[in-house]
Amino acid sequence: MISILLLINEQSCSIQACSEHVLKQALFAGYDKEVRPVKEQSTKINITVVTEIDTILSLNEQDEFIDLIIWTSLTWTDEFLRWNVSDFGNCTFIRTLASNVWQPDVVYLNALDNIPIVSDDIKYVSIDHMGNVNVWHATHSSLRCEMDITQFPFDTQACDIVVGLWSYESNTTLLTLGEKRLNVPTVHMGSSEFETISYHGEANPRPCGALTNESYTELYYTLILKRRPEYYIFVLILPSFLLTSLCIIGIFTPNSHDGERHEKMTLGLTTLLSMAMILNITADAMPKSAKGLPLLETATSSETPRGAYITDGYDLLTQFQPAGARRVFPCFDEPNFKATFDITVQLNGFPDIRTVLSNMPLKENYVDDSLTTQTYKFKRTPIMSSYLVAIAVPLNDYDPVTFTNDGYGTVTMHNVPRQKAKIYGKLVTKSLKAMAKRTGIDYNVEKVDYAGRHASNYAMENWGLVIGSYAPTFFPIHETVHGWFGNMVTCAWWDDIWLNEGFTSYYEVLIAYQIGAYTLSKKLSEFSRLRKSALQKYGNRALHDKFYDAQYLNAPWSAVYLKGPIIIRMFHKALGNRFEPRLFSFLKQNLYKNVNSSLLISSLTKDTEMDERAMLKSFIFNIDAPLIEISYNSESRRFEIGQSPYEFPDDDTKWTVPIWFRRRQGAEEELVWAKAREEASPIQLDDDDYPEDFIFDEQCEAFAVYNIEVNGRSRHLCKPQGSAKRDHLQEHGEYLTESNEASSNFDDNEI
Incomplete structure (x- = not known):
């Protein structure tokens, strides 16, 4: 009995033990690794891809490629490699050589070279009882990486890793993104010049092209690297600065009493040779086909209203405030750097003559011999800040409407519905006359174009070319007043943007009342509304607000539109009949210059009581x-x-x-x-x-x-009641609408 029991016990153990050998023979009997592992041809195979960058060996900037060691995990379901666990001694998974199973032909599509670290002859895959197959590939890959050295040596590079299938279309085999596997601190860097910032991926189906109608799935992984600039600061930037200083010293070094100093010639030659060496170092480090040049920028248009952009009704518009001009042309893009501008616009590929607008009237335009390139040259601008430069190429959905303005040039409405254009023209022409008469300063421009937009809620006071919405009718007067406050006299830096916008918003209301667009009650109610909104929404902002980067100005600017005019109204009341003579004298003394809050306070409170000076300071600088x-x-x-x-x-x-x-x-x-x-x-x-x-x-x-x-x-x-949550541009009241135009003080025959 004992021997029989032992025999049974041994047989029981042999049945429960997992025999991978038996399982493998059962699975691969009749298995064909050359066909897709699906039982129905219409079934799609989903391949989950996970990439992990192990080592960044080098980034070759001159030839524009990056050397990486990449681990790639592929997981898919093989319908022919499934089994019942209980039939094979509870075997839940097995491993076998990768060469024994069907594998997707996943490749790096932008690879210049791809060397497997482990070949299929010694590489294993794992297979579970549900048919899920997983394999890891380790490769040494050289990938194409286009370099953008615009901000060299403070640049950030983005290198793409494109993963795709070589043979299988997306209707049979799909690639999907797996979990993010890059752990930035663990990436081994072969060179310390760059540091890894991030790594992310996205899926993108693409058509094959003109040869077939098939589409393929590609996975795009982007590796972001940031250059460490210390080496270039000490080897290029500082020596360049010192050598440039030596050049300046050499120019102003006095001659000896008997002629030129030999040391001056030696210094000049040494400086030139040193600069040549630095240029040689720079040239060796720069790729020959890089996107852009260091510290220069190529202008591209987008649908975002910043820099040059495209929008409904226009082939091109510009919005340069506060720092958009640098996106279009090299410049010192700050308000205190003023210059005159000679603007030339070329249109390529436009067969028809177009309307092209800029700050000044058109000087000449011509078409080349091929009839495909049109050139438009404009007159030189007055001295102004770069943020006031403007260009517009309207499609003219609405016919332009032009008004003559005795002694003040012409006013033309572009892309504005005719009824609105009629109202706008009256407001602009009357405002120009009223401001010139009130300040004693003529607006130095031969024409004013207004390029209207419907789907927007802003306007920009570009000198001679206002660009903005034609929905709220307060825009024309506001942007016209900017000719004096902002265009001719400009804040030195955006800390004092209230000098532009606050005075403009204040005189916008006064001029609207002066030309009959506001009644007295409307004027008072507008000040009341501005006051309520300022108290409710912008108590935590001072008029003079510190800004260090022009890219982050938009959020708090609404405060100066609301708080500015109310505080200026108080200044006006406190100073009485001394206010405007001193203010307009301040404008005349600073025409085409830049000003700040301290300069304004000094001008307004000259020979006045200390209380008035203290009032201005406390309300300008306090929140x-x-x-x-x-x-x-x-x-x-x-x-x-x-x-x-x-x-x-x-x-x-x-x-x-x-x-x-x-x-x-x-x-x-x-x-x-x-x-x-x-x-x-x-x-x-x-x-x-x-x-x-x-x-x-x-x-x-x-x-x-x-x-x-x-x-x-x-x-x-004087405590604000109710709510004031609308944007400041939407809060402004209407001056004049089509419905009340007939009852206004405007005379159609006057213009």
Whole structure:
């Protein structure tokens, strides 16, 4: 009995043990590795691809290729390599040589050379009982990598790794992205010149081309490398700077009393030879067919309204503020670098004569002998900042409408519906005359073109060529006023953009009222709306706001459109009839120049009280707004005045605030100052005064909120109510619409 039991036990063990040999013979009997492993021809095989960069051996910049050691994992399902686990002693997977099974012909499509590190003769695949096959390939690959050295030596390079199938179309075999396998710190770098930043992939089906109608799936992996610039700083940049300085020194080195100094000649020759050596080093490091040249940029158009772009109704438009000009041509793209511009536009491949617009009138245009290239040359611009340069090539969906403007050139509306163009033309022509008369400064331009866009909510005051929406009708006056505030006199840096936009927004309202586009009630309600929006949305912004990079200006700019005009309105009221003469004298003294806040304060407060100078400084440089607390003291019969920040009450910021008041309705308006550095003088009541009759800041002209307490009763004045969440461009009121045009002060025969 014992021997029989032992025999049974041995047989039981032999059945439960996994025999890969038996399983392999069963699986591969009749297996054909040359056909796709599917039972139905219509079944697609999904191949999951995972790539892992093990080592970056080198980046050859001159020949533009990168040497890598890449591990690639391929996983797919083979329908002929499935088995029932219980039939083969619970074998769940086996390994076999890769040469025994069908494999997809996955290749690196942009490889110049591809050397397998492990051949199929010794490479194994793993197969589980569900037929899932996995294999890892290790290759030494040389891949094409186009170099972009525009920002050399502070450049970042993007090298593509394109994975695709050589034979199988996407209707039979698909490639899909697996998990991201690059762990940047573990990538071995053969050269320390570059560091790895990121690695990511995406799938992209592509047609084969004209030979067949088939399509293939490709996987694009992008490896981002950033150059470490230290070597080039010390070998190229610093020596170049020093040698250039030596050149300048050599030029101004005085001659000896008996003629030229031999040392001067030696210095010049040595400098030239040194520069030649540096250029040779640079040339050796640069690829001959690189995209771009160092520190130069090629202009390309896009649909993003920055630089040169394409949009509905236009083959080309430009938007250079704040730093878009550098995208189109090499320049010092900052507002304080002003120059004149000779602009020439060439259109290639346009058979018909087109309308081409720029800042100045067209000087000449001609077509070449092949009739395919048109050249448009424009007159020289006034001295202006690069962000004001503009070019537009409209399709003229609407016929241009031109207005003559006595002594002020012509005004032409392009791509604006006729009824809107009629309104816009009147607003621009009247605004030009009104501003010239009010300031005593003529707008130095022969024409004004307005290139209208429907699907936009902005406008740009380019000198002589305004580009912007024709939806809100406040744009024409606003952009016209910019001719004085921004174009002729420009902020030195974007810290003081409020000098451009704040004064423009303020005089936009005044000019609209002056030419009859606003009634008095509309003028007051517009200031009220601006004030409410500024208090609600931009208390955390100062007018003078520090900016160090022009690329990040757009977000806070709305503050100056709202807060700027309200604070300027307060300045105007406080300075009275001294304000405009001093402001316009400031403009005349700085025509075609750049200015800042300090220069404006000095000009406006010359020979004035210290309170007025302190007022300007506190409201220009401080964030928030003051909460003025006025309480009546019945024993002393006077109003006592205090202040605290409105939005940030725990802060200790103080302002010098003008507080206008009347002792009773119809009484003369008086002024008292709430001061930043000392307590405000109280308001003493006369014998016939009643505290309840006092009226404080009747039109809310100070940028402040009031809390007034009289005999135990409190009331709040000039406090914003409701919500103001719309964009500042959408908040502006309409001056004039088609429906009320007939009742306006505009006369059709006047223009």
